[in-house]
Amino acid sequence: MNLSSRHEPARRLGVGILGAGPVTQAIHLPALARLRNILEVRHIMDVDESVAESVAARVGAAASNSLDALLADPRVDIVAICSPHQFHAEQVIAACKAGKKAVLCEKPFAMNAEEAARISAVSAETGVPIVVGAMHTFDPGWLAAEQAWGDFPEQVHTIRSSIVLPPNARFEDFATEIITRPAAAQPDYSDIEVIKDMLRGGIMGLAIHDLPLVRRFTPDFDQIEVLQARHVRPFGYVVSLRTPSRTIELRAAMNDTWKPEWSFEAFSDDEALRIDFTPSYVQAGSAVATFTRGTVTTSFGPYDHNGYEGEWRELAALAAGAKQPPSAKTLIDDLTFALDIAEATAARADADHAAREGASA
Known part of the structure; x- marks a missing residue:
């Protein structure tokens, strides 16, 4: 199964990147380097001009500290x-209005439903397609399983996302020489507001990679209830949720583990899907999907690229007019699903904290 050669444009397309932080340096630039036959980094913007210049020099791109300068660059x-x-x-809206061919926005692409609706309207008005950087939805292992599972999503009753990773900085340093990164603060774990913010951050920064997959198996996603929400130190979460027809578990821990693991699972009475993803910063090919129906097990992958490279291939195809853009409704539903879970998780933690405080009074 060759998922890597579809819809490639005839000429190289120019890429401009807003923000030259660790994700750009350690994920996007290596992915784009492998796609130099179809994509070329031509402009990098960062509010810190020295960082923009240093990162741009690695790829021979122009550098600036101005959004307007990047959007005005005809290349x-x-x-x-x-x-x-x-x-x-x-910035998404500005890029659409500038007449660019396609926009990639890292997750989340908006902070609330109102912003998402504005983006959708501008995208429809300008005809500029938008891709949100939930990379697992572009992973060839996931896509291959999706093509093979038939009516499995309608039969699923339990869904689980499980993530165990070292801190991002370890992978960033393995991937490249990071020029600068934000200073880490020491959180006050006794403050419930800090814990609530960390839970929101965990959902919107980490779980959000898998939430579009979760929603694919959750037809009643707008009726979500959080049963348990617990913060895991130093950074992580255990969240149990349910809808009228589904049980969902979200688990994550970022610590000093030596062996990372990122898996997504879905179960029905007679079938099971497990997808083992490579960590975000590891350029080691696609996920491996294993689908079991009765006593028969079928595996898909690994293929030669991961979801980050997959999303760039998608962008190139969209910019070249070789594919239809994703549905704005899908993007908005994915966002509101994540936002609803983040807020319900924080509210559950707050209620549990208040109950403990009341019991000890």
Whole structure:
């Protein structure tokens, strides 16, 4: 099964990247280097001009500290938005209005449903397709399983996302020489507001990679209830959820583990799917999907590229007009699903904390 050669454009398309932090340096630039036959980094913007210049020098691109300068660069066909979350919506809208061919926005692409609706309207008005960087939905292992599972999603009753990783910095340093990264603060674990923010951050920064997969198996996703929400130190979560027809478990821990593991599982009475993803910063090919129906087990993968490279291939095809853009409704539903879980998780933690405080009073 060759998933790597579909819809490749005839000429190289220019890429401009907003934000030159660790994700750009350790994930996107290595992925784009493997796709230099179809994509070329031509402009890198960062508010710290020295960082922009240093990162741009690695790939022979122009550098600036101005959004307007990047958007005005006629050599840029595709804009990748890798800036802090709060700037995403306005930058996506600006890129669409600048007449670019496609936009990649790191997750989340908006901070609320109102911003998402504005983005959808501008994308429809300008005809500029938008891809959200939930890389697992572009992984060839996931896509191969999706093509083979038939009516399995309708039969599923239990879904589980499990993530065990070392801190991002370890993988970043393995992948490249990071020029700069934000300083880490020591959280106050006794403050419930800190814990709630960390749980929200875990859902919107880590679980969000798998939540579009979860939603694929959750038809009643708009009726979600959080049964348990627990913060795992130093960074992680255990969240149990249910809908009228599904049980969902989200688990993550980032610590000093030596062996990373990232898996997604779904179960019905007679079938089971397990997907083992490679860690985000490891350029080691695709996930491996294992689908079991009765006594028969079928495996898919590994293929020669991961979901990050897959999303760039998708962007190139969209920019070249070789594929239809994703549904705006799908993007908005994925976002609201994640936001609802993040807020319900924080509310559950708050209620449990208040109950403990009341019991000890």
